[in-house]
Amino acid sequence: MDEPKYTISTAAKLMGISVPTLRMYEREGLIIPFKKTSNQRLYSDRDIERVMCIRKTINEDKINIEGMRRVLALIPCWAIVKCSAEDRAHCEFYSGHTKPCWMINHKKNVCKDRECRTCEVYRSFGNCASIKEKLKELLP
Amino acid sequence: MDEPKYTISTAAKLMGISVPTLRMYEREGLIIPFKKTSNQRLYSDRDIERVMCIRKTINEDKINIEGMRRVLALIPCWAIVKCSAEDRAHCEFYSGHTKPCWMINHKKNVCKDRECRTCEVYRSFGNCASIKEKLKELLP
DNA sequence: CAAACTTGATACCCGATAGTATCAACTTTC
DNA sequence: GAAAGTTGATACTATCGGGTATCAAGTTTG
Numbered sequence: 001m002d003e004p005k006y007t008i009s010t011a012a013k014l015m016g017i018s019v020p021t022l023r024m025y026e027r028e029g030l031i032i033p034f035k036k037t038s039n040q041r042l043y044s045d046r047d048i049e050r051v052m053c054i055r056k057t058i059n060e061d062k063i064n065i066e067g068m069r070r071v072l073a074l075i076p077c078w079a080i081v082k083c084s085a086e087d088r089a090h091c092e093f094y095s096g097h098t099k100p101c102w103m104i105n106h107k108k109n110v111c112k113d114r115e116c117r118t119c120e121v122y123r124s125f126g127n128c129a130s131i132k133e134k135l136k137e138l139l140p
Numbered sequence: 141m142d143e144p145k146y147t148i149s150t151a152a153k154l155m156g157i158s159v160p161t162l163r164m165y166e167r168e169g170l171i172i173p174f175k176k177t178s179n180q181r182l183y184s185d186r187d188i189e190r191v192m193c194i195r196k197t198i199n200e201d202k203i204n205i206e207g208m209r210r211v212l213a214l215i216p217c218w219a220i221v222k223c224s225a226e227d228r229a230h231c232e233f234y235s236g237h238t239k240p241c242w243m244i245n246h247k248k249n250v251c252k253d254r255e256c257r258t259c260e261v262y263r264s265f266g267n268c269a270s271i272k273e274k275l276k277e278l279l280p
Numbered sequence: 281c282a283a284a285c286t287t288g289a290t291a292c293c294c295g296a297t298a299g300t301a302t303c304a305a306c307t308t309t310c
Numbered sequence: 311g312a313a314a315g316t317t318g319a320t321a322c323t324a325t326c327g328g329g330t331a332t333c334a335a336g337t338t339t340g
Contacts, residue, residue: 018299018301023318038308038317040308040317061206064207066201066203067203071210079279097271129237132213132237139219164328181286284337293329296325297325298323298325298326299323301322303320304318304319305316306318307315310312310313
């Protein structure tokens with residue numbers, strides 16, 4: 001499920017979209033594909049699922065990319081990774097509200113050693129309803 | 141601040157937008173103006189502030205209306221009004237994730253006697269950063 | 281009661297944005 | 311080592327959604 005196995009053209013073909021579109025989603029901060037040391041992208045089945053979900057929400061529900069990004073920017077990472085007050089003080093994400101945490105530089109806090117792609121925060125968004133589910137879980 | 145005092149044309153003039161635009165924002169679930177018994181809309185200074193914020197986010201930050209709605213749909217009302225498990229079981233909002241709670245019918249739960257316009261949940265969105273601030277407050 | 285305004289609805293327009301095509305340079309594969 | 315594929319970048323297009331204008335019918339106001 002999480003094994004990066006599809007090249008970008010294979011993944012694009014699987015989903016019926018173009019290669020530049022996949023790269024665009026990445027540039028816009030919606031997905032984080034695996035990268036080989038040569039910088040080549042690889043996609044897992046979970047990545048495919050995620051992109052299909054993004055695609056559906058954009059095409060059928062008519063949200064735009066900025067809207068998706070703002071929704072992702074509300075995932076309460078601080079409560080998920082349980083970072084310290086010290087960490088938060090140095091975190092651009094904690095004070096912002098326009099970009100998801102994985103688009104932000106985080107050299108100075110607990111996240112500096114985490115790989116965002118595998119972080120629970122990024123993965124909280126598996127399908128479209130799951131961010132709210134996460135909030136329900138954290139706020140009983 | 142909260143006193144409904146401007147008619148729709150006055151409010152529109154104050155903000156430099158058209159009357160149909162104001163009605164559209166309402167139809168889309170972004171604002172809830174006060175309504176006289178005759179159904180005529182009235183806007184308070186807080187309403188004006190809210191609309192200006194929505195406008196800025198749409199025009200400058202390029203989010204679209206569906207995006208705004210999805211962001212509003214993440215306000216954790218259940219934790220704010222502290223509704224019961226019973227209430228949640230009967231609440232369409234609690235199980236959905238596409239519309240803010242005030243767009244949902246709520247006859248069967250604790251919200252049935254609340255006026256959404258004056259509810260803290262609706263008012264959590266005073267300016268654009270405040271939803272995340274609310275989450276920070278609730279999730280220390 | 282008449283003028284001004286509001287109501288919901290429909291029809292229309294223009295700009296912006298999601299998506300594609302194409303490029304030269306570089307990697308992978310066999 | 312040659313063919314196939316990937317990289318980032320730029321340029322382009324078609325669509326569609328935010329916003330406005332306008333309507334007849336109803337309401338306020340003075």
